[in-house]
Amino acid sequence: MRDSFHGELSKINEILVRMTDLAQLAMDSATKALLTSDLTLAEAVISGDAQIDALHRELEERSMDLLARQQPVAVDLRTIIGGLRMVSSLERMGDLARHIATIARMRYPDCAVPDELKPIFAEAAQVADKIIAKTRDVLVERDVSLASEIAKDDDRMDALHRELFARVLDDNWAHGMEAAIDVTLLGRFYERYADHAVSLARRMVQLVTGVLPASA
Template sequence: MRNDFHGQLDSLIETLSQMCGLAGLAMERATQALLQADLPLAEHVITDHDHLTHMQAQAEEASLLLLALQAPVAGDLRVVVSSMQNVADAERMGGLALHVAKIARRRHPDYAVPEEVNGYFAEMGRIAVDLGNNAKDVVLSRDPEQAAQIGRDDDAMDQLHRHLFTMMMDDRWSHGVAAAVDITLLGRFYERFADHAAQIGRRIVFQVTGETPEAP
């Protein structure tokens, strides 16, 4: 019976890992669609999100069944409960990539962001993809140091977001209100993506140590 439990738990963890990787891939494609005004790619991100939502529903159902039928305790209970929470975070990461893709689609055939901020979003996209991939790996490795690194990478995203906001507040900003609104929303989407990844990292530390690191 315990072997069956751990087999189901391993399946849940594998699904969560896949979801993190898919969220990172979605943000990679959404960023490309944003910077290149690539409508087919934006549509691809939007359509694919249904698969991530379906995976979330299946994983949450599997988690509830483990809790109800196996009654895990101690470390196993931490893994099941925190994995169920992480599944929601992974889906939300994909949802934020979806929002980026929708802005790219709405502004097509125009570019959604001015050329002078392309570098910011290219770097924010790169960090987001790394965070998604790191979350994918750390879910499987359960390495607390690797998990803590996700939070440090989140700090880099926060710094870029602050710089971007400062640029828009500058008197020399000449791209109008509509562009400023889009950029504000986009910056927030990338920042929140990183926050969700960092939250996954903190829960992995909790799984291993029983202690929850404080959010920065």
């Protein structure tokens, strides 16, 4: 019975890692779709979000079933409850990538991002990718030392987010209101995506060490 229990638990962990991979891929594809006005890719991100949502439901069902049948305590209990919390963040990250793809699709064949801002979004996407890759390592390797690096990456994301506001508010802004609104919302979506990845990593650190790291 304990063997099957730990088999079930590792299945739940596999789903979390799989969702992390999908959330990473979704963000990567959404950014490519956004910056290269790739309609097919944008639509793939939008329809692909259903897969993340389905894994969310599967994880919830398996967790409830495991809690009811096996009545775990101590670290096993905390692992299952922690998974239920983390899965909400992953689902939101999928949603945020989908929002970015939706803006890309809405402006097609134009690009929602003015050329001079593309490097900022490209970097925001790189930072998001770094954060989620490290979060995945925390999940898989239980390497809690990465948490402080992730917090630093997130500071960089916040700086990029502020930079976007500064550009839109600059007197030289020449791209009109629609682009300003798109850039404002897009900037927020990248920042929120990173926030969720950070909170995911913090939850995992809490599982491993028993202590929730202070938020940045």
